[in-house]
Amino acid sequence: MTQPLQGRVAAVTGASSGLGRRFALQLSQAGAAVALLARRTDRLESLVSDIEAAGGRAIAVPLDVMDTAAIGPALETVEAELGPLSIMVNNAGVGGDGMALDMSEAHFDQTFAVNVRGVYFGAREAARLMLANGSAEAGQARIINIASIAAFTQLPGLTAYCASKAAVVSMTKGLAREWARHLIAVNAICPGYIETEINADWFATEGGKKQISKFPRRRLMDEDALDAALMMLAGDAGRQITGSAFQIDDGQIL
Numbered sequence: 646m647t648q649p650l651q652g653r654v655a656a657v658t659g660a661s662s663g664l665g666r667r668f669a670l671q672l673s674q675a676g677a678a679v680a681l682l683a684r685r686t687d688r689l690e691s692l693v694s695d696i697e698a699a700g701g702r703a704i705a706v707p708l709d710v711m712d713t714a715a716i717g718p719a720l721e722t723v724e725a726e727l728g729p730l731s732i733m734v735n736n737a738g739v740g741g742d743g744m745a746l747d748m749s750e751a752h753f754d755q756t757f758a759v760n761v762r763g764v765y766f767g768a769r770e771a772a773r774l775m776l777a778n779g780s781a782e783a784g785q786a787r788i789i790n791i792a793s794i795a796a797f798t799q800l801p802g803l804t805a806y807c808a809s810k811a812a813v814v815s816m817t818k819g820l821a822r823e824w825a826r827h828l829i830a831v832n833a834i835c836p837g838y839i840e841t842e843i844n845a846d847w848f849a850t851e852g853g854k855k856q857i858s859k860f861p862r863r864r865l866m867d868e869d870a871l872d873a874a875l876m877m878l879a880g881d882a883g884r885q886i887t888g889s890a891f892q893i894d895d896g897q898i899l
């Protein structure tokens with residue numbers, strides 16, 4: 646079977662859980678060598694074993710994206726072990742929930758440190774490597790930021806989260822503009838709700854079930870809902886797509 650990303654190196658932040666784990670598996674199945682970055686290294690090591698058992702190549706790299714100074718060195722480790730980085734998925738994120746009257750400054754700051762600063766500096770450090778390693782010039786450089794439908798609407802009790810994801814969409818377009826002439830494609834995927842650790846507790850509550858019943862299709866999305874968008878943006882089909890934010894939400898915010 647042809648593997649469209651054979652020979653490419655991808656890095657996925659937040660690969661220890663949920664969507665990031667799925668992205669890493671998809672990229673690996675498409676032939677990329679994949680670096681898994683997050684704080685819970687036991688989970689990353691377990692995913693490395695799964696990928697290797699399936700015939701793929703992966704490494705686990707510990708990273709707290711709130712430590713922005715550590716992002717560049719982590720990606721340099723990726724290049725030293727796997728080769729020139731050409732696909733960066735800035736997926737690590739936190740829920741940032743809380744009503745504004747009660748939300749602590751620390752919780753607000755953490756939300757922006759992970760969801761906004763982590764994505765911005767993850768993109769910048771990846772772009773620096775892509776410029777230096779030739780993948781940009783070769784038209785293979787892809788930065789994929791994981792935003793949310795929260796970028797386009799106001800979700801109750803999630804004002805800080807929504808603002809952080811709107812910032813991700815905004816910076817995606819800004820960075821795409823800045824790096825357009827360097828041929829680095831920067832895009833965002835804006836998912837609707839898929840059950841993961843970030844929201845499983847909420848969807849088990851009566852309030853969560855009520856929210857699902859109000860979606861036009863009365864359901865959460867399946868775990869494979871983002872696969873096609875990821876593959877399009879990561880592969881050759883994505884070479885002339887930049888500065889776009891793909892809303893994939895099963896109509897949840899219609």
Ligand SMILES: NC(=O)c1ccc[n+]([C@@H]2O[C@H](COP(=O)([O-])OP(=O)(O)OC[C@H]3O[C@@H](n4cnc5c(N)ncnc54)[C@H](OP(=O)(O)O)[C@@H]3O)[C@@H](O)[C@H]2O)c1
Pocket residue numbers: 658659660661662663664665682683684685686708709710711736737738739759791792793794835836837838839840841842843844
């Ligand atoms: N699930 C949904 O319905 C949905 C919808 C729209 C957007 N999203 C977005 O999708 C992304 C993934 O979320 P998910 O649903 O997969 O949630 P999840 O299962 O809770 O996964 C979050 C991931 O982010 C990582 N992370 C959190 N803080 C980090 C930090 N400081 N440094 C490094 N990694 C960190 C976690 O790894 P460690 O804890 O091991 O560090 C974990 O791997 C997030 O950006 C989220 O906002 C999710």
